[in-house]
Amino acid sequence: MSSTEQGTSSAAPAEPTTAPESAAAPEVPESFYYVHGKDKVVHKVSAGALQHSALIHGMISNLGYTEEQAKANPFPFENIDGDILQMVVDWCNQHKGKPTPPEDTNLPKQKEKLFDLVLAVNYLEIKELLTYCCKQVAMMVKGKSPEEIREIWMIPTDAEDEAAEKEAKKRAGKEAAGETAAAAGDAK
Amino acid sequence: MPSDLENLIEKTDPFYDTNWCDMPAEIKLECIGKMKFRERLSLRCTAKAERSLVDSQKIEFDEGRFWGDDKMMSFEILSCAFTDYKKLIISDDGLFTAKKIEFLQCDIGIVDAVLRKMKTGVETIKINYGRNISHELAEILAIPHVQNVPYWHIHNYEETDSLHKMWIDKSSKIGSTFQVYVQHNDSFRDFLEHFDDRILSKNENRVRIRTNNPDRHILLERGLDPFVLLDYEPIYFRLKMISAEMKESEYDDDCQKWIRKFDREIYRPKNYYAQIGFYGYYYK
Known part of the structure; x- marks a missing residue:
């Protein structure tokens, strides 16, 4: 496996940020996990960011990996394209420990990418992102006639x-x- | 990959170049749930499979209005598992659910069509047609699932022959109420003509009528409220299905209450109409 470890990419935010903690609270080191998609590019993601995904969160709980084991065994999601997984990781990092806003305008407008993202998000069980994606899908046909919808979504x-x-x-x-x-x- | 990790990863086909048709039904439904009414209608016209998906989802409105040429229907509460309104007349039955329905100035054909599209569970039907609907009412009352609607009121009802038939022949629930207002003063007598051989007791305001069900009587009441007199005198009537056991002492003497339910504006403050420059109403 070609392992290009990356906590971030050019599109993603800087190193996963930790939530600000009070001065009195003892520093708890954040744990990180590793995921890769079809392109085998490994993404380093904090446990906090991965909490958005019910699937990965469940896997982490089940496996009980140490930091070393996690690094040695990235979660492989071969069914998800590399760029789609990158989008998911970015979204999880951006929304780590934050309440999710009612709208998310940074989702892809390109139809194929959006549908791939919907399926990936559904698979990874990221409920909030799925809601945004479905809203975005609905927006694609806003004000469109049946004929136009058939054409846009290639409905036979x-x-x-x-x-x-x-x-x-x-x-x-x-x-x-x-x-x-x-x-x-x-x-x- | 370690076997414990392998066991946790479910193998699925890769998500690549996906389109709407590749989406599982539950995701499609989630997306449809985010669409507005118009887009849902458009989507349901694209293909049979999409239509059944769209139709499987309910859409709820606090209020729905349908416009046509000089026609308008208003649903106070409408929960609709729905149709293209242009196809309302020819589409499937049982499409709408609503607790209260109000028809304002709309074509009686539309009233009939909409009521036929309703599922059971309607609690109130109000018809304010603007013209007399007496002749068509018999047809509307023949729709089986609207016969047991507990509360009806009809503005501008002239004929008297439809209402009683429904309750004499059918055994409606106790408490079912039919309120009408009529524009001429002979209506009470007209009503009584239909019940002539069934009258059990009678006074100026109230008549008790026997039905074909020995357990049920009809109480026909005339809303004569001394507080208000109107110069063109609409007469308020209430028909109520009561138990044959009900005693006269149990009658509800507060006709204001039910007239107000029918026509809220009638009990406006004494100077209201003077203030707005309308002198059609006066008070005793």
Whole structure:
């Protein structure tokens, strides 16, 4: 695994910041965990920032890793594109220990990226970010006609859907027939 | 990767170049939940699958209004699992839920269409049509799920033959109320003509009527309040389904209360109309 350890990227905020603590309170060192996506680029993220993700938070609790073990075993999310995971990490860092605002205008406007982000966020169980993303998805079609929505989101018409379904059935039928013939050939 | 970590990571397909159609239904529903009414209507017109998703979600309004040519309907509380209003007349039944419905100056055909679209559970129906709706009312009252609506009131009701039929033949719940106001003074007599052979007791303001159900009577009351006289004299009537056991001493003598429910403005302060320069009302 190529491990480019990075607490931040150019798009992300500086090193994960710790919440200001009172002078009297003893300093508790913040623990960090490591995640990587499909591109294998490792992101160093504080436990505080990762609290947003119910999935990762649960994993941390289950594994009970020491700092060394965490560093040696980054959480691999092979199903998430590197740039999408970067966005998620950035968002978690930016909102670490803060109440989430009612709006988030920094989400991607690009359709494919937004949908990828929605799926990643849903997978990682980051509830607040999912709410923002869904709002952003809804905004994409604000004031649009059915035809425009179909075009923007590439929704097939009912006729196209039916044709695709027929085609899929036909293909499945052919494949099943081919398998049966092959099995018969093997038996001979 | 250590096996304990491997066990915790669920394998899924990569999220790449995703589009709306690749989204799971629960995410689509979450997004639809953030859309406004208009966008939901547009989305439901794109494909069958989208339509069923959109229709599966309720949309709640504090108040909803539909406009057409000189038509307007107002729902005080409308919770709508909804339709394209242009297709209201031809779309599925049971689309709206509402506790209170008020129709203001709208076409009687729309009243009929909307009431047919209602689910059961309506508590109040108010019709202020502006024109006499007596002839059409029989048709409206024939809609099965509106027959048991506990409170009705109708402005400008002239005929007297629809209301009683509904309650004589059907066994409505005790307490169900029908209030109407009528513009001419002979209406009380007109009402009584329909009940002639069923009158159990009668005085100037109140008539008790037998129904086909021996446990139920109808109390027809005339709202004669000495506090107020109107120069064009709308007459307020209330029909109430009561238990056959109810004693006369248990009658509610406060007709102000129910007239006020019907027409709040009638009991404005004495000088109100003088202040606004309207002298149609005067007080005894």
